[in-house]
Amino acid sequence: MDSRSKIKFGVLGCSRVAQKGMLPAICDSNFAELAMVGSRTTEKAREFAEQFHCDARGTYDEVINNKDIHAVYISLPNSLHEEWAIKAAERGKHVICEKPAALSYASAKKMAAVCGKNNTRLMEGLMFRYHPQHAKVRELITGGVLGELLRFEGCFGYAMPDKASAMMNKKLGGGSFHASATYPVYASRMIFGEEPESVLCNLKIDPASGVDVRTDMVLRYSNGKFAFISSMFGSYFQSTYSVLGSQANIRMGRAYAVPREMGTKIFLDADDQVQEIVMEPADQFRLMLDDFCQEIFKGAASVKNYENDLLAQARVFEAARLSDQEKRVVGISEIDDRVDVPLPEKHRAPTKLVSLPTKNSRILLTGGAGNLGRAILQSKLFDNIIAPSHQELDITKPESIRKFLKENRPDIIIHSAAVVRMSECENKLWKQEAVETNIIGTCNLVKEILGSGQEGADIRFIYISTDGVYPGARGNYSEQDAAIPYNNYGWTKLGGECAVHLLPNFCVIRTSFFDPAKIKFETSATDMFSSKMPLDRVPKAIAAAIKSNFIGTVNIGGDKKSEYERYKEFKPSLKPCRREDILKNIEFNLARDASLDSSLWEKINAGT
Numbered sequence: 001m002d003s004r005s006k007i008k009f010g011v012l013g014c015s016r017v018a019q020k021g022m023l024p025a026i027c028d029s030n031f032a033e034l035a036m037v038g039s040r041t042t043e044k045a046r047e048f049a050e051q052f053h054c055d056a057r058g059t060y061d062e063v064i065n066n067k068d069i070h071a072v073y074i075s076l077p078n079s080l081h082e083e084w085a086i087k088a089a090e091r092g093k094h095v096i097c098e099k100p101a102a103l104s105y106a107s108a109k110k111m112a113a114v115c116g117k118n119n120t121r122l123m124e125g126l127m128f129r130y131h132p133q134h135a136k137v138r139e140l141i142t143g144g145v146l147g148e149l150l151r152f153e154g155c156f157g158y159a160m161p162d163k164a165s166a167m168m169n170k171k172l173g174g175g176s177f178h179a180s181a182t183y184p185v186y187a188s189r190m191i192f193g194e195e196p197e198s199v200l201c202n203l204k205i206d207p208a209s210g211v212d213v214r215t216d217m218v219l220r221y222s223n224g225k226f227a228f229i230s231s232m233f234g235s236y237f238q239s240t241y242s243v244l245g246s247q248a249n250i251r252m253g254r255a256y257a258v259p260r261e262m263g264t265k266i267f268l269d270a271d272d273q274v275q276e277i278v279m280e281p282a283d284q285f286r287l288m289l290d291d292f293c294q295e296i297f298k299g300a301a302s303v304k305n306y307e308n309d310l311l312a313q314a315r316v317f318e319a320a321r322l323s324d325q326e327k328r329v330v331g332i333s334e335i336d337d338r339v340d341v342p343l344p345e346k347h348r349a350p351t352k353l354v355s356l357p358t359k360n361s362r363i364l365l366t367g368g369a370g371n372l373g374r375a376i377l378q379s380k381l382f383d384n385i386i387a388p389s390h391q392e393l394d395i396t397k398p399e400s401i402r403k404f405l406k407e408n409r410p411d412i413i414i415h416s417a418a419v420v421r422m423s424e425c426e427n428k429l430w431k432q433e434a435v436e437t438n439i440i441g442t443c444n445l446v447k448e449i450l451g452s453g454q455e456g457a458d459i460r461f462i463y464i465s466t467d468g469v470y471p472g473a474r475g476n477y478s479e480q481d482a483a484i485p486y487n488n489y490g491w492t493k494l495g496g497e498c499a500v501h502l503l504p505n506f507c508v509i510r511t512s513f514f515d516p517a518k519i520k521f522e523t524s525a526t527d528m529f530s531s532k533m534p535l536d537r538v539p540k541a542i543a544a545a546i547k548s549n550f551i552g553t554v555n556i557g558g559d560k561k562s563e564y565e566r567y568k569e570f571k572p573s574l575k576p577c578r579r580e581d582i583l584k585n586i587e588f589n590l591a592r593d594a595s596l597d598s599s600l601w602e603k604i605n606a607g608t
Helices: 016-028 042-051 062-064 078-090 105-117 132-142 182-192 282-301 306-326 331-339 371-379 398-408 422-426 429-450 488-499 534-547 563-568 579-583 597-608
Strands: 009-012 032-038 071-074 094-098 122-127 147-158 199-206 210-219 226-233 238-245 249-252 264-270 274-277 365-367 413-414 460-465 504-510 523-525 550-556 575-577
Touching: 009 042, 009 062, 009 094, 009 282, 016 032, 016 042, 016 071, 016 282, 016 534, 032 042, 032 282, 062 078, 062 306, 062 371, 071 078, 071 226, 071 371, 078 094, 078 105, 094 282, 105 306, 122 210, 122 282, 122 579, 132 182, 132 238, 132 274, 182 210, 182 226, 182 238, 182 306, 199 488, 210 274, 210 488, 238 398, 306 331, 365 371, 371 422, 398 429, 398 579, 422 523, 422 597, 429 460, 429 488, 460 534, 488 504, 504 534, 523 579, 534 597, 550 579
Parallel strands: 009 032, 009 071, 071 094, 094 122, 147 226, 365 413, 413 460, 460 504, 504 550, 523 575
Antiparallel strands: 147 238, 199 210, 210 226, 238 249, 249 264, 264 274
């Protein structure tokens, strides 16, 4: 294509993503041309211009005032996106803005309005969506390979950024919420082909920088579909998502950050066989750029609404901010009339902390009929404890929780109610019940506690989670490791954890236990490891956790042993086997090594 019929781009910001992704794409494109590079410093502008054989360079203002430039690519710190997108649009330039395009829904609406007024196009630079692998996933879904869609799981995590980087600077709009969560959130919208109905979000704030270093979200879509979103700084690299259907499961090998020379794989798990679908390398930056340029050439005939897509994404993130700030599930429809919700400085702290043992503390135990619930009641460690039946307290019904809390006014809640058997959580008939109990039931509890005012804010909430929230591959997992469950039970419990983090006075206990009196199997694996505890040790740990007043998530486990070694102590007739022997007879995955690092708990417990 002749250079006279190309879109001439100016670049604002000499970032790494511009250098590695967008500038090479502009130079390779048949529809775009690099016309000018803008930077805060002359030296940086010169360096980038020379690297990409561009004759013109200057300041940001000089780029947007250059009459030969048709469009700009903005790769500045997040806090500068709105200012320069609007300035560029007012000078008649089309805009591709790195994600997140805006730091609030109000900002996104303002940017879109100015671009519309000036007849310029505005796109958010989520380039990953243009990689052909996602179209392949959609093809498999529309072809019915997955059956009914049930769940999306997306994670984007990587090493802790340098403290001096924009990603760790609150004033510049840094944090995992903006830097990473944008990808899996958008991917869930893209895969489900619709907008979520509500969002529950929790941000973990780094006290030194004030930015969020971890984001956990649960998005609810129509017909009971859920998306579980995680993003984090300081983790092993993860750039993936999976989609579970009633007939098959799809997992992406590399979903978001895909270098143009890298091939990718899609793993289709159906009928007890895993098929690898190999995708050829693709330049997702260039595919996005070319699509944008071709729509500009179409003028009034353009059919792609980049602006509405940007606004829809910003709307979800505004709801997520509100969810984290107000510690509740937020309906997306609530955002229409809101102006802006800033990210919170820190979470509200409880006004008092309750300790055990005390004769005056009123304790509510959910799941009292389960193995753990019975062990807690039989331990005699807790005075003034009440364990209502399902008829007396149904956590899947908010009105039942509201009534019970009002009548009983607990100081402490030990939430152990859950669908816990892995076989049940994987069974098609039980999957929805596991979601309703483990996720929705916990969300209902949290919502009603927060809705009961300061009295609810002072409740000490103990949530019994599982070691199954970890991948279960290498063991010795600490609380800082990425939570990427290996089965449905782990995912539903992780969804519950996300809700609990909205409470000001909570303790999530990740643990695993067994009842020595109920070892019914005759063989156990010598190559599967865990740190499971005998059931009677768990109530003692719960009592200690309450007394500690620790707020956060903690691993509590016993010594690391093979399953065979652990169970044989209580059942001498047990025979050894291999993990693969067990997997032949079940329809769900088992961890190779789910052992926990309990060093944090040892420190906490030592201080109680």
